[in-house]
Amino acid sequence: MELLRPEDWDLDIKTWRNKTLAGVPKDEKRKRASIMIYTSWELWKERNRRIFQQQAAQPKQEERTKALANEFVAQLTDVCWDKCITGSIGSSFSRSEASFVSSKLHQSNTNLEIDGRLMVEYRVSPWRTRKSKQKLTQPLERKPLRSLAPMLPTTFGYDVETQSANPTLVFIMPFRPCFSSERHQQSSAPMKLKQSPVPLMATPISMAFPVPQHEYETSDEDYEPFPNQKKPTLQKPTKRTRQVGDCDAGNIKRRSIRRSLNKDLVSCPSTSEGPSESVEVIMTMFDSLRRRILQLDEKEDACRRADLKAGTLMMQNGLRINNMKIIGPVPGVEIGDIFFFRIEMCIVGLHAPGMAGIDYISAKHVGKDETLAVSIISSGGYENDDNDSDVLVYTGQGGNSRHKEKHDQKLEKAETGARTARWNFSLEDDREVETESRARDKVILRDLSSKIENLPVCLVNDVDDEEGPSSFNFNYITGVKYSRALNNMRPLQSCNCPNVCLPGDINCSCVQLNGGDLPYSSTGLLVKHVPMLYECSSNCQCSQNCRNRVSQKCVYLNFEVFWTGDRGWGLRSWDPIRAGAFICEYAGHVIDEMHTNMDDKEHEYAFQTSGFGDKVLKWNVGAELLEEVGGNVTTESLKKLPIVISAKDSGNVARFLNHSCSPNLLWQPVQYDHGDDSYPHIMFFAMKHIPPLTELTYDYGTRGTPGVKGEFPNACKLKPCLCGSTNCRGSF
Numbered sequence: 001m002e003l004l005r006p007e008d009w010d011l012d013i014k015t016w017r018n019k020t021l022a023g024v025p026k027d028e029k030r031k032r033a034s035i036m037i038y039t040s041w042e043l044w045k046e047r048n049r050r051i052f053q054q055q056a057a058q059p060k061q062e063e064r065t066k067a068l069a070n071e072f073v074a075q076l077t078d079v080c081w082d083k084c085i086t087g088s089i090g091s092s093f094s095r096s097e098a099s100f101v102s103s104k105l106h107q108s109n110t111n112l113e114i115d116g117r118l119m120v121e122y123r124v125s126p127w128r129t130r131k132s133k134q135k136l137t138q139p140l141e142r143k144p145l146r147s148l149a150p151m152l153p154t155t156f157g158y159d160v161e162t163q164s165a166n167p168t169l170v171f172i173m174p175f176r177p178c179f180s181s182e183r184h185q186q187s188s189a190p191m192k193l194k195q196s197p198v199p200l201m202a203t204p205i206s207m208a209f210p211v212p213q214h215e216y217e218t219s220d221e222d223y224e225p226f227p228n229q230k231k232p233t234l235q236k237p238t239k240r241t242r243q244v245g246d247c248d249a250g251n252i253k254r255r256s257i258r259r260s261l262n263k264d265l266v267s268c269p270s271t272s273e274g275p276s277e278s279v280e281v282i283m284t285m286f287d288s289l290r291r292r293i294l295q296l297d298e299k300e301d302a303c304r305r306a307d308l309k310a311g312t313l314m315m316q317n318g319l320r321i322n323n324m325k326i327i328g329p330v331p332g333v334e335i336g337d338i339f340f341f342r343i344e345m346c347i348v349g350l351h352a353p354g355m356a357g358i359d360y361i362s363a364k365h366v367g368k369d370e371t372l373a374v375s376i377i378s379s380g381g382y383e384n385d386d387n388d389s390d391v392l393v394y395t396g397q398g399g400n401s402r403h404k405e406k407h408d409q410k411l412e413k414a415e416t417g418a419r420t421a422r423w424n425f426s427l428e429d430d431r432e433v434e435t436e437s438r439a440r441d442k443v444i445l446r447d448l449s450s451k452i453e454n455l456p457v458c459l460v461n462d463v464d465d466e467e468g469p470s471s472f473n474f475n476y477i478t479g480v481k482y483s484r485a486l487n488n489m490r491p492l493q494s495c496n497c498p499n500v501c502l503p504g505d506i507n508c509s510c511v512q513l514n515g516g517d518l519p520y521s522s523t524g525l526l527v528k529h530v531p532m533l534y535e536c537s538s539n540c541q542c543s544q545n546c547r548n549r550v551s552q553k554c555v556y557l558n559f560e561v562f563w564t565g566d567r568g569w570g571l572r573s574w575d576p577i578r579a580g581a582f583i584c585e586y587a588g589h590v591i592d593e594m595h596t597n598m599d600d601k602e603h604e605y606a607f608q609t610s611g612f613g614d615k616v617l618k619w620n621v622g623a624e625l626l627e628e629v630g631g632n633v634t635t636e637s638l639k640k641l642p643i644v645i646s647a648k649d650s651g652n653v654a655r656f657l658n659h660s661c662s663p664n665l666l667w668q669p670v671q672y673d674h675g676d677d678s679y680p681h682i683m684f685f686a687m688k689h690i691p692p693l694t695e696l697t698y699d700y701g702t703r704g705t706p707g708v709k710g711e712f713p714n715a716c717k718l719k720p721c722l723c724g725s726t727n728c729r730g731s732f
Ligand SMILES: C[S@@+](CC[C@H](N)C(=O)[O-])C[C@H]1O[C@@H](n2cnc3c(N)ncnc32)[C@H](O)[C@@H]1O
Pocket: 471, 566, 567, 568, 569, 570, 603, 604, 605, 606, 655, 656, 657, 658, 659, 660, 719, 720, 721, 722, 723
């Protein structure tokens, strides 16, 4: 360890790593680098602990982590290094290195897994705190909106390869209506889009997305959605012979399965939908498709770039919107929207090139050809000496490829488009300014759960003086309580998987119970909404790290109960949330539906399964588009459950979830601790990417006609809905 001690404690991690490993023989370098990776990881975790939980590591936790870390380091050093980490020492990990490290961390332990998810998916920028503005009442110190790097999973750095000096010269036809079939094209009038202020020289989008002629045989890093623009020099040998010490996971034969869409079902958002709804429909379709492709690929050991596969399929089938490049705001896209993949920006018309950071158009100005930048992406992969996080300095693209020597950048092609706005970009982020200055001032309670949740649930009112003592007259509990014994009609699931359940393992009884697929992706995202989801139970042999145990674990989001004004208290999160992510359970007392003596207050905080909204039914659109007619959840397939959960006297954060006719959450029945399928756990999952501090809502459904006994004996009076969405039904 002495050898790793930095000579100067002010060194940044990269310089420490480079200095320490310089000139060290290869074998020794591996060992030292492994320990350094672990140390950096621990620093990161400690930073997360201090920021999110306001506590430093406990000795016990440290010991346990040390033991796990030793195992992790040993694995890294002795078995898999040769196979998986082949790059030279640089400022970042390549994608395959990063995914290997994150997969190892995933296997290591629960804490690492949870932190790993934060790190892998969101890449929260470290040390972004503003001490000067910090107030004692502030529960969190970080700036949530700026903390995202909505890109591919990388653990310790950013793969600069996708930012290579290879600008894709893509122009899009001035207007190409988005229809899926010729029939549609003939019969429907083209949708009018905003007129460009400058004449455009256009090239069809098909130039950028040619139909692939061959199956993708290359490695993850070399997957290329634009094969025609690929430079031969960037290609790496893709086949390796097995070497001593290669780990099995690394030797899984990498295949790529070409998938196609069910043409009968392919259709773009209708022209009657507003811009925001169109963006939502397209984004939902993309993510649904991506999750399902990933699920199928994982089953077939062909796990590669489901995002690009989904995006390419959508492009090839005309499933995209805002086809014309626009100078100024893109309809339906708002400041604060989250994109996890570059291709998502492409299908909503925000940024067309798959790799280049600048998107631009050619225009004639006073008789001269000019190039105008229409969007610029900050990759996060470049070093920036300027510490001002409010100013983005653009200095040209390219020159930062892993495969080439660093070189000076030239002002050419797209960069000429950025000439006029080349220097400083102030980030316009109204929401951030707003949240920084206002929301933190009005903290009423630091932890509504009184430490029952592992993360504090803050209570704030930044609207008026309401302090809400009456609303908070309830016991905080984290699960459901049953008032009568349940019928254990079905034996509890009990798989024999030795470590974790694996996708495609036909011998796993939990895979069988879930219809042949594990319901969650490797990062814990719900793939499809299903009538009943079976997580692994206490009878299962698999460990707590099994991916089929998502919602039975504790809360991992930084929730906040806030005053909405007209709809009472509501729930939101400080963390960005990804579509398919688990949110929370509806906790409370399970009462029998036939118990008809519910008073108004009980009704107000009662969860009843009275139906799913249309949006929930459409959430599985990707699976349906891909292959499975009938793969979607239909109203008929959803048996009405007799369960009613009252959170009037006891409950958790879910009792503050308000109704919306355009919700961002759905509820999913989940079973893991008993066999009575009429009384499942009600778990909430995100239907879309949700930016920090956005209210979390679900569709309460229609609870039946007031006063009618029979189908809805507990039907309550319809209430006027104040959700404010454009397609509000008016009541719930
Ligand atoms: C489960 S509680 C939600 C938390 C509640 N807002 C509070 O202050 O405790 C359900 C109640 O919230 C209010 N509410 C929820 N969604 C609403 C909406 N879209 N419009 C109007 N009121 C709503 C209604 O009073 C409803 O009975």
